[in-house]
Amino acid sequence: xxxxxxxxxxxxxxYAQNGPTFSAKASGxxxxxxxxxxxxxxxxxxxxxxxxDLPFExxxxxxxxxxxxxRGWWQPNDDYDLQPALDAVKNYYKEHGPFIGIMGFxxxxxxxxxxxxxxxxxxxxxxxxxxxxxAIFYAGFKLKPQQYQKYYENKIKLPTLHIFGExxxxxxxxxxxxxxxxxxxxxVLKHPGGHFVPSTKDLIRKEIAWVENVLSESKENSDxxxxxxxxxxxxxxxxxxxxxx
Numbered sequence: 001x002x003x004x005x006x007x008x009x010x011x012x013x014x015y016a017q018n019g020p021t022f023s024a025k026a027s028g029x030x031x032x033x034x035x036x037x038x039x040x041x042x043x044x045x046x047x048x049x050x051x052x053d054l055p056f057e058x059x060x061x062x063x064x065x066x067x068x069x070x071r072g073w074w075q076p077n078d079d080y081d082l083q084p085a086l087d088a089v090k091n092y093y094k095e096h097g098p099f100i101g102i103m104g105f106x107x108x109x110x111x112x113x114x115x116x117x118x119x120x121x122x123x124x125x126x127x128x129x130x131x132x133x134x135a136i137f138y139a140g141f142k143l144k145p146q147q148y149q150k151y152y153e154n155k156i157k158l159p160t161l162h163i164f165g166e167x168x169x170x171x172x173x174x175x176x177x178x179x180x181x182x183x184x185x186x187x188v189l190k191h192p193g194g195h196f197v198p199s200t201k202d203l204i205r206k207e208i209a210w211v212e213n214v215l216s217e218s219k220e221n222s223d224x225x226x227x228x229x230x231x232x233x234x235x236x237x238x239x240x241x242x243x244x245x
Contacts, residue, residue: 006037007100007133010092012108014139015072016054019044022105028199029103029136032208040103041096045071046088073111082148085111086122093123098131101211105197106171109140113179116158117151134214136161136207138197139168141175142182155184159214161207163189163198170195 011030013022019042023030030040049070073085089111093099104112116135120128135158142152160183164176180186189206191198 004037005039008039008041008096008098009033009101009103010089010096010099010112011040011042012073012089012102012104012112013042013045013071014104014106014108015076016049016070017045017105017108018069018071022108022197026103026105026138026197028204029197029207032204033211036208036212038100038211041092043088043092043096045073045108046084047072047074049075073107076107078145080145082111082114082143086115089115090123093125093128097123097125098128100131100215101134101136102132103136103138104140105138106140106195109137110143110179112137113140113156113160113182114143114148114151116156116160117154117182119158132158133218134159134161134211136163136211137179138163139165139171139176139195140179141171142178152182155182157184159185159187161187161189161210163191163203163207165191165193165195165198167192167194 011019011022011026013019017025023040023042026040033040049072051070053075054070073088074080074082102112102116104110112135115122116132119132120126135156137160140162143149162176162180162183164171164173168176180188187210189203191200191203
C-alpha cells in the first residue's frame with residue numbers, strides 16, 4: 001500500500017537548469033520529503049535559453065538531438081519582464097495545486113520569494129494563502145529592479161528556511177541576507193560549499209526537522225482556531241436563545 005500524500009511542494013529551478021535537472025540535484029531533500037509523506041513537483045522555467053545567451057562556455061554535445069534544454073525565469077540583466085514567470089507558476093497551480101510549500105534554488109528561490117509575498121494575488125485564488133505553510137530558499141536573493149520592490153514592501157510572514165553556501169560566488173552574502181531580512185519568520189542554515197543544493201545527511205536532517213516543526217505548529221494553530229470558532233458559535237447560539245426568551 002502506497003503512503004498517503006500529506007501535501008505537494010512546488011519546486012522552482014535555477015537559471016540554465018530545468019525541472020528534471022533540479023529534481024536530480026535536489027534528490028537528497030526530495031527523497032527525504034517523500035519519506036515523511038510530501039510530494040514534490042518541478043515546474044519548467046518559462047524562458048528557453050539559447051547557448052549564445054549563457055554566461056558560461058558549454059562543451060559541444062556528441063549527439064545534437066540530445067541538446068540540453070536550458071531554462072530560466074528571466075534573463076539576468078537589469079531590465080526584464082517578470083510576468084511570464086508569474087504566469088507559469090499560476091498556470092502550474094491550476095493543474096497541480098494546491099501547494100503546502102515552495103522550494104527554489106537561486107533564480108528559482110528569488111522567484112519563490114516573490115510568489116510567497118503576494119501568493120493569493122499571483123495564484124488568483126483568494127484562499128490560497130491558507131494552503132501555503134512554508135518556503136525553502138537555496139541560494140536565494142532579493143530582486144534588484146525598482147519595479148519589483150513592491151513585493152518587499154511588507155515582510156513575508158510565512159516561515160522561511162534560507163540555505164546558502166559560505167563559498168558561494170554567484171549569490172553574494174549581502175544579497176542572500178537581504179532576502180532573509182525581507183522575511184518575518186526566517187531561519188538560516190549555512191553550509192561550507194558553493195552555489196549548489198547541499199545533500200549532506202546532517203543538513204537534510206535539519207531541513208526535515210524544520211519542515212515537521214513548522215507543519216506541527218501550523219496544525220496546532222489550526223486546531224486551536226477551530227476550537228475557538230466552535231466556542232464562539234456555541235456562545236452565539238446561547239445569546240440568540242436568550243434574545244428569543
